[in-house]
Amino acid sequence: MSIWIMKSEPDEFSIDDLARRGVEAWTGVRNFQARNFMRDDMQVGDQVFFYHSSCAEPGIAGIAQISTKAYADPTQFDPKSIYYDERSQTQIARWSCVDVRFVRKLNKPITLSKLKAFASKLEGLVLLRPGNRLSIMPVSMAHYRTILKLEEKI
DNA sequence: GCCAACGTTGGC
DNA sequence: GCCAACGTTGGC
Numbered sequence: 001m002s003i004w005i006m007k008s009e010p011d012e013f014s015i016d017d018l019a020r021r022g023v024e025a026w027t028g029v030r031n032f033q034a035r036n037f038m039r040d041d042m043q044v045g046d047q048v049f050f051y052h053s054s055c056a057e058p059g060i061a062g063i064a065q066i067s068t069k070a071y072a073d074p075t076q077f078d079p080k081s082i083y084y085d086e087r088s089q090t091q092i093a094r095w096s097c098v099d100v101r102f103v104r105k106l107n108k109p110i111t112l113s114k115l116k117a118f119a120s121k122l123e124g125l126v127l128l129r130p131g132n133r134l135s136i137m138p139v140s141m142a143h144y145r146t147i148l149k150l151e152e153k154i
Numbered sequence: 155g156c157c158a159a160c161g162t163t164g165g166c
Numbered sequence: 167g168c169c170a171a172c173g174t175t176g177g178c
Contacts, residue, residue, distance in 0.1 A: 007176090031161070054176050112177080131159045133175045 002046045003139040004037070005127055006064070006100065007053040015050050015062035018102045023067055027075045027097045028083045034136040039070040039096040041138070048100060049139065049147065051127070052109065059111035060147065063103040073097040110150050121146050 006026065008014065018024055029035055048064040072093035075083035088094045112127075119128055126137040139147070 009176090033161085058177070133160065135175085 002041060002043065003049070003141065003144040004042070004046060004066075005049045005051050005060070005137045005139055007051045007135045009054045010052045010061070011055065014052065015102075015105050018050065018062070018064060018100065019105060021102070023099050023101045025074075025097050026100050027073045029073070029097065029135060030083065030085070030095060031135060034134055035096050037136045037138065038098050042066050042070060042098055044069060047103075047144065050100075053135075057109060057111055059109040059114065060106065061109045062105040064100045065103050066098050067101040068099040070096040070098050106151055108151070110147060114150060115147070118146070118150060 013024070026038070029038065044066055046066040048066060049060045050062040050064050052058055052061045073083070073095040074097075075081040076085040076088040076093060076095045078084055083095075085094055115122060115125070115128060119125075122128060122143055125139065125143050126132055126134065
């Protein structure tokens with residue numbers, strides 16, 4: 001099992017939206033590295049830290065899990081979608097998505113500032129690397145456990 | 155709203 | 167295959 005961080009802007013799609021919907025297709029990823037993580041590395045059952053970005057209090061807001069293997073992102077073929085990509089043909093999809101299932105919302109978000117406060121224990125965490133903008137990132141098992149422990153600490 | 159960082163594009 | 171220009175991300 002692998003662990004991931006997946007970013008979402010809560011104005012667009014928050015952990016509460018995922019809680020309401022149960023399962024959501026993670027469409028709209030248009031970055032090759034992030035796509036490759038989904039397409040090549042994600043497995044059903046992988047755990048996901050659901051991260052709220054571009055908001056007042058950025059941080060991990062909940063836990064989800066991957067519920068399908070990667071498949072062609074349907075929004076790339078839809079001319080009406082903002083994610084439409086005319087370079088995608090149905091035979092050769094450029095972009096992939098996975099389905100993400102709600103697991104639980106954290107009682108209190110693990111904020112970015114909190115993660116930074118424990119940076120010494122999270123050395124190498126992609127999220128904390130300066131300038132990082134990836135919307136999907138791997139998390140090591142050791143970091144996964146460390147981060148879960150932070151949930152209990154004030 | 156600013157701006158630094160960085161990924162992508164496209165001309166050469 | 168290089169690299170400048172451009173667009174986007176995301177914390178502040």
